[in-house]
Amino acid sequence: MTTIALIMAAGSGTRTGLDFPKQYLEMSGETVLRRTVRGFLDADGIDHVLVVINPRDEDLYKEAVAGLDLLPFAPGGDTRQDSVRNGLEALAPLAPDQVLIHDAARPFFTPDLINRCLAALKDHTAVLPAQPMVDTLKSVDGDRITGTVDRDSVVAAQTPQCFRYGPIMEAHERFRGRPVTDDIALAELAGIPVQWIAGEAGNTKITTREDVKIITSQELTDIRTGLGFDVHAFADDRDMWLGGVQIPYERGLKGHSDADVALHAITDAILGAIGEGDIGTHFPPSDDQWKGASSDRFLAHAASLVTERGGRIANIDLTIMCEAPKIGPHREAMRQRIGEIVGLDPSRVSVKGTTTEKLGFTGRREGIAAQAITTVRLPE
Structure with a gap:
């Protein structure tokens, strides 16, 4: 008995808000597709795995499954139904x-x-894993509720949808060309009895975009905090740069x-959170290549x-200590620029300005100090 897993990976996944197909999203150091494929390769009873992809994504696909023992991929079609049929035909x-279609x-x-x-x-020609409904279900007509659906009579379909190969291919x-939502719907049209299991x-x-946020947050459970100062x-005759923004002031730093x-x-806060030393370790002041360099490169x-570690920065809290220049008028520009540099929504960047009540070197207007705290999420 030969059993093959057919993995459907030809979609574009536009609802996630990503600028690439969601199956190539990285989670915990590997793509969604690779994790799915490995699950079938490691399962008992699965002899081969074939992936159906958009041919335009071939480079992404090859990188995602490098080193895995797979059948040659099959090209997707204009619809998911076309893509599944192409995959089934490739298995002939x-x-x-x-065949398990997932x-x-x-x-x-x-x-x-x-x-x-x-x-x-x-014992069955077609098998559907499904979840019983927990919430109360309502039927609607536009914006009006028209009734209550018996939740004991419906289930939520999942994949893999499993079939004897001959009947589902037929x-x-x-x-062909009859639009359906999934392969079980085709089995129903063909009169194939379907058994559902939990x-x-x-x-x-x-x-969706929210799915991506939730799942990546769940995966990044190693939470680190870093402090930078x-x-x-x-200095005279220098431009003043603070928070990635040029500030109009009579002196620079x-x-x-x-x-x-x-x-x-x-x-330094980010480097500290991931145990990577300090800014001088990566960009030593003794190296002339960094003379006059824009600090956004360091950040x-x-x-x-x-x-590179499969993580993300969760937030940045920055405090700038000086008598002058005033930070308030430039706070929002700094938040925006810092967010741009690290790829973080400005709502997760805090910029505060404070004085030392004319005490110490900042109080004497000899210079500026800054302190930052950042939280980083990494995979375990």
Whole structure:
């Protein structure tokens, strides 16, 4: 008995708000697609795995599944139904007995679900994992409620949808061009009896922008906090840069780079959160290549180290300490610029200005100090 998993990965996933297909989203150091494929490769009873992709995504696909033992991919079609049929046709030379058709964007299934699907498929031509409804369901007409649906009579369909290969291949050929929502609907049209089994609450599909936010937050459970502090003296004949923004002021700050004390403090906070030393480790002042360099390069580098680890910056809290210049008029511009540099929504960036009540070097207007705290989320 030959059983093949057919992974559907040809969609564009536009509802996620991503600028690339959601199946290539990285979570915990691997893409959604790779996690899904590995789940089937590691499952008992699955002989082969074939992925259906958009040919335009071939480079993304090859990178995502590098090193995995897969059948050659099949090209997707104009609709999901076309894509499934293309995949089924690609399997024909192997003459499989059974096929499990699964959405690439459902990476959280367990081996137990696959085992139960295969067990049910021994006695049935088509098997659907599904979840009973918990919420009360209402029928509507426009913006009006028209009735209550018996929730005991409906279930929420999941994948993998499992079939004997011959009948589902025949159904796809017979109803070619007939629009349906899933492969079970085609089985219904063809008169194939469908057995449903309990699905899994965790077997969710990544569909919307909110799904992406929730899932990536759940995956990044190693929460780190970093503290950064920096000081620069005032200098004549230099432009004043603070928080990535040029500030109109009669003096600038003394330093090997542009001396943006605010960005330096944030950079050190991020590096501290991930245990990567300090700004001088990565950009030593003894190296002439950094003379006069824009400090946004330092901050962008620190942020990229977080991304390389599969993590993200959750927030930045910056305090700038000086008698002058005034920070308030430039606060929003700084928030926007810092967010741009690290790829963070400005709502997650706080910029505060304070004085030291004319005490110390800042009170004597000899320079500016800055302190930053940042929270970073990393995969375990």
